[in-house]
Amino acid sequence: MSGRLQGKVALVTGAGSGIGKETALRFAAEGARVAAADLNGDTARATAAEIGGDALGLELNVTSAASIAAGLDALLAHFGGIDVVVNNAGVTIVGSIMDLTEELWDRELDTNLKSIFLVSKAAWPHLVARGGGSILVTASICSTHALQNDAAYCASKAGAAMLTQCMALDGAKVGIRANCVLPGFIDTPMIHGYFNDQPDPEASRLGAAAMHPLGRLGSPRDIADAFVYLASDDARWVTGTRLVVDGGLTTGLWGG
Ligand SMILES: NC(=O)c1ccc[n+]([C@@H]2O[C@H](COP(=O)([O-])OP(=O)(O)OC[C@H]3O[C@@H](n4cnc5c(N)ncnc54)[C@H](O)[C@@H]3O)[C@@H](O)[C@H]2O)c1
Numbered sequence: 001m002s003g004r005l006q007g008k009v010a011l012v013t014g015a016g017s018g019i020g021k022e023t024a025l026r027f028a029a030e031g032a033r034v035a036a037a038d039l040n041g042d043t044a045r046a047t048a049a050e051i052g053g054d055a056l057g058l059e060l061n062v063t064s065a066a067s068i069a070a071g072l073d074a075l076l077a078h079f080g081g082i083d084v085v086v087n088n089a090g091v092t093i094v095g096s097i098m099d100l101t102e103e104l105w106d107r108e109l110d111t112n113l114k115s116i117f118l119v120s121k122a123a124w125p126h127l128v129a130r131g132g133g134s135i136l137v138t139a140s141i142c143s144t145h146a147l148q149n150d151a152a153y154c155a156s157k158a159g160a161a162m163l164t165q166c167m168a169l170d171g172a173k174v175g176i177r178a179n180c181v182l183p184g185f186i187d188t189p190m191i192h193g194y195f196n197d198q199p200d201p202e203a204s205r206l207g208a209a210a211m212h213p214l215g216r217l218g219s220p221r222d223i224a225d226a227f228v229y230l231a232s233d234d235a236r237w238v239t240g241t242r243l244v245v246d247g248g249l250t251t252g253l254w255g256g
Pocket residue numbers: 013014015016017018019020037038039040043060061062063088089090091092111138139140141182183184185186187188189190191
């Protein structure tokens with residue numbers, strides 16, 4: 001532990017699994033006091049238990065303003081303030097616009113985009129009360145590159161990246177930095193679900209790994225380490241950035 005986040009209080013959403021869980025663990029290892037929040041309260045509490053100490057596990061639905069308010073109240077009562085928000089919770093619902101129902105579209109956009117608005121808005125005055133803070137977002141390479149049969153997900157992630165930039169401009173006046181990470185394909189339960197929805201899941205998995213010039217899928221740790229940097233004071237002059245962490249996938253044409 002090098003204490004890069006010593007003294008900071010962080011809320012991580014979607015912390016019961018995958019990238020969010022690893023981010024919560026890494027933040028704690030760097031000295032942050034962490035609230036691990038997830039729609040699935042059992043997994044959130046399991047992450048908090050794995051961290052130990054005074055870590056908090058919260059059952060929190062990022063699509064519900066009431067649930068967010070209750071979770072934030074619990075966090076503030078427990079820690080007395082908040083410095084970092086990681087908007088990470090998300091779902092992927094595959095399909096072209098002809099496959100998606102209006103209900104599925106709304107579910108995707110509510111979970112992946114509106115949630116960032118709701119959670120960040122709720123935390124904003126509390127970040128300001130601490131003299132500023134850091135808002136982080138798990139966007140995606142799909143923020144900039146379309147995927148076939150993934151219309152709602154890609155639209156939600158494009159919006160997530162732009163919303164991050166808007167928060168960066170508005171937050172600059174009050175000491176709030178806002179940055180997003182654009183992961184490539186990361187080895188988590190979400191991507192397993194995506195592969196399983198393809199006609200040949202194993203071929204899809206191998207093909208996805210081979211597409212990354214660095215020769216493998218990403219790990220949750222690859223993304224968590226990027227968030228540690230962006231949340232830390234090392235990134236004190238970094239705001240509005242889209243940090244691509246994708247093993248080179250979107251760098252250019254790959255001839256390997
Ligand atoms: N895995 C990838 O390849 C990849 C690539 C780019 C971006 N992402 C993004 O990373 C983030 C994390 O995904 P992951 O791969 O770790 O997936 P994951 O499925 O392992 O974890 C997502 C977590 O979010 C939680 N969640 C879902 N809806 C929620 C809600 N309404 N309120 C609170 N929590 C909710 C789930 O319960 C789950 O624990 C997502 O935003 C995803 O879009 C993932």
